[in-house]
Amino acid sequence: MNEIQLLTWVRGDGLDYAVGIFLLGVIWRLFEIYSLGRKKDLSASRSVAGASGWHTIFRRSLPPAGMVKKSPVSYIGGYTFHIGLAIVVFLFAPHILLIQSLTGLSWPGLPSQFIDLAAVVTMAAMVVVLADRINKPVKRYLSTFGDWFTWTVTFLPVLTGWMAVQHLLLPYTTMLALHILSVEVLLVVLPFTKLFHAFTLFGSRWYNGTVNGHKGVAV
Amino acid sequence: MQGPLIETLARQGVTRRTFMKFCATLASAMALPPSAGRAMAEAMAAAPAASKRPSVIWLPFQECTGCTESITRSHSPTLEGLIFDVISLDYQETLMAAAGHQAEEALHAAMAANDGKYLLIVDGSIPLGLDGAYSCIAGKSNLETLKEVAKGAAAIVAMGSCAAYGGLPHANPNPTGAVSVSDIIKDKPIINIPGCPPIPTVITGVLAHFLTFGSLPELDKHGRPKAFYGETIHDRCYRRPFYDQGKFAKTFDDQGARNGWCLFELGCKGPVTYNACATVKWNGGTSWPVESGHGCLGCSEPDFWDAGGFYKALSMPADPLKLAAKAAVVGAAAGVAVSFVNRGKKSAAKSAHETTTLADLEK
Numbered sequence: 001m002n003e004i005q006l007l008t009w010v011r012g013d014g015l016d017y018a019v020g021i022f023l024l025g026v027i028w029r030l031f032e033i034y035s036l037g038r039k040k041d042l043s044a045s046r047s048v049a050g051a052s053g054w055h056t057i058f059r060r061s062l063p064p065a066g067m068v069k070k071s072p073v074s075y076i077g078g079y080t081f082h083i084g085l086a087i088v089v090f091l092f093a094p095h096i097l098l099i100q101s102l103t104g105l106s107w108p109g110l111p112s113q114f115i116d117l118a119a120v121v122t123m124a125a126m127v128v129v130l131a132d133r134i135n136k137p138v139k140r141y142l143s144t145f146g147d148w149f150t151w152t153v154t155f156l157p158v159l160t161g162w163m164a165v166q167h168l169l170l171p172y173t174t175m176l177a178l179h180i181l182s183v184e185v186l187l188v189v190l191p192f193t194k195l196f197h198a199f200t201l202f203g204s205r206w207y208n209g210t211v212n213g214h215k216g217v218a219v
Numbered sequence: 220m221q222g223p224l225i226e227t228l229a230r231q232g233v234t235r236r237t238f239m240k241f242c243a244t245l246a247s248a249m250a251l252p253p254s255a256g257r258a259m260a261e262a263m264a265a266a267p268a269a270s271k272r273p274s275v276i277w278l279p280f281q282e283c284t285g286c287t288e289s290i291t292r293s294h295s296p297t298l299e300g301l302i303f304d305v306i307s308l309d310y311q312e313t314l315m316a317a318a319g320h321q322a323e324e325a326l327h328a329a330m331a332a333n334d335g336k337y338l339l340i341v342d343g344s345i346p347l348g349l350d351g352a353y354s355c356i357a358g359k360s361n362l363e364t365l366k367e368v369a370k371g372a373a374a375i376v377a378m379g380s381c382a383a384y385g386g387l388p389h390a391n392p393n394p395t396g397a398v399s400v401s402d403i404i405k406d407k408p409i410i411n412i413p414g415c416p417p418i419p420t421v422i423t424g425v426l427a428h429f430l431t432f433g434s435l436p437e438l439d440k441h442g443r444p445k446a447f448y449g450e451t452i453h454d455r456c457y458r459r460p461f462y463d464q465g466k467f468a469k470t471f472d473d474q475g476a477r478n479g480w481c482l483f484e485l486g487c488k489g490p491v492t493y494n495a496c497a498t499v500k501w502n503g504g505t506s507w508p509v510e511s512g513h514g515c516l517g518c519s520e521p522d523f524w525d526a527g528g529f530y531k532a533l534s535m536p537a538d539p540l541k542l543a544a545k546a547a548v549v550g551a552a553a554g555v556a557v558s559f560v561n562r563g564k565k566s567a568a569k570s571a572h573e574t575t576t577l578a579d580l581e582k
Contacts, residue, residue: 031554
């Protein structure tokens with residue numbers, strides 16, 4: 001298989017399968033999670049200002065008082081790489097073209113040089129967050145294979161995409177193919193790993209907020 | 220500088236100065252040191268009398284003669300064509316006066332007289348289907364001819380994408396079982412000059428290098444001379460700044476196209492195509508596909524015919540939602556099935572639950 005054949009496969013059949021498995025997994029997991037249901041809470045609801053599912057969804061996007069100082073790497077690093085990922089994924093012109101070809105929706109992109117900077121900052125933040133996870137005994141103790149694995153499959157698309165644009169290590173064609181392949185790996189594993197938080201994040205926040213709101217606790 | 224070639228060129232109205240400039244350009248195009256231009260000029264100018272010029276045999280297989288057209292009609296005066304004055308082109312069906320048995324005799328005479336020394340140029344792919352019956356010359360299949368002529372060759376030049384990779388005949392579903400020269404010949408140095416057709420300067424450059432230094436230039440992993448195929452079209456494209464700014468022509472006649480913006484969205488394969496079009500250009504430096512407003516097809520890359528459509532942007536997948544509906548249905552079914560299993564577990568746990576009473580606790 002030469003690099004054009006590899007690129008053709010990852011753009012063709014490979015992507016078909018990856019998108020298929022992704023959709024299958026997402027729908028399966030959402031059905032599974034939301035059909036579990038919860039026991040009805042028979043206690044009387046206590047009403048406290050700021051205690052509700054919607055409040056929690058918003059509040060948990062902000063660091064609790066004092067936490068940024070206490071755990072700067074988790075918060076600043078976490079914000080940086082999440083925002084960086086969003087910029088790189090959604091504002092790079094070729095990515096917008098892809099989304100447009102799939103959905104018909106399009107929006108203006110950012111200059112490649114800015115995307116390049118965002119990619120480097122994102123990768124730096126991810127590396128710092130990983131180093132922190134390795135260095136802090138508690139974090140390391142709490143980490144499982146799933147954490148290391150999801151970090152890797154998230155990091156690789158950014159790295160290969162950046163290397164393809166920068167023409168590092170391998171010819172552009174091969175790197176572009178590897179970039180698309182790494183995105184396909186990400187798509188395939190996303191529904192079945194911790195990365196599914198991209199879909200469950202707000203639902204679980206709402207649930208926690210509602211349960212605690214019923215008890216009169218603003219979390 | 221004197222020699223038969225200089226005199227021939229003078230008769231054609233090409234001055235010695237123009238010839239020197241051409242050789243210098245050729246050398247610089249191949250990233251050779253400036254002295255190489257002079258060495259090339261001297262080697263070619265000093266080409267000995269007709270009988271001793273290096274013998275070249277050009278075999279046409281499953282081809283369209285576009286590669287021959289490319290070099291012979293390069294531009295006028297045909298400086299690229301001067302290479303024919305330096306070599307002894309002993310067999311070239313399109314250009315030779317002889318036909319039939321005479322042509323075959325010329326081929327065999329050249330092979331016998333220059334055994335182990337002649338340069339073999341091949342254009343066109345070799346069909347293996349039906350024992351090679353899809354393309355025969357003088358009652359022999361192309362496969363037989365190639366094996367026979369390659370045996371005594373010093374080196375082989377696979378001219379054009381068909382000879383280099385199989386090209387159009389090799390495209391899916393490849394009805395003739397077409398393959399490239401390197402798929403068959405394994406024991407000779409082979410240089411691939413892909414392109415559909417290849418750039419005349421590239422053809423001449425490689426031949427001049429072989430004639431001057433007696434060796435093949437440095438090759439990449441596809442057997443292409445790195446001097447010409449070392450960088451992508453995209454990296455050398457004068458429209459590249461528009462790509463970086465995100466300015467794309469959306470159709471072939473919109474304002475973006477008129478402004479000369481990047482053709483990436485219209486399917487340009489420049490980013491994955493290694494060739495010299497953007498720097499060397501075509502027709503004596505007049506223009507090249509992207510300059511004339513059409514995206515690169517990627518013709519110097521293997522299997523470019525089957526690379527997902529000429530007018531689809533590289534970032535655009537072929538048909539990613541093909542399996543989407545089925546996947547959604549299977550996913551929903553799996554989700555519902557798992558839900559029922561989970562509900563079953565819950566109700567089993569509920570029915571297995573033993574109620575603890577106050578009396579139990581006081582026991």
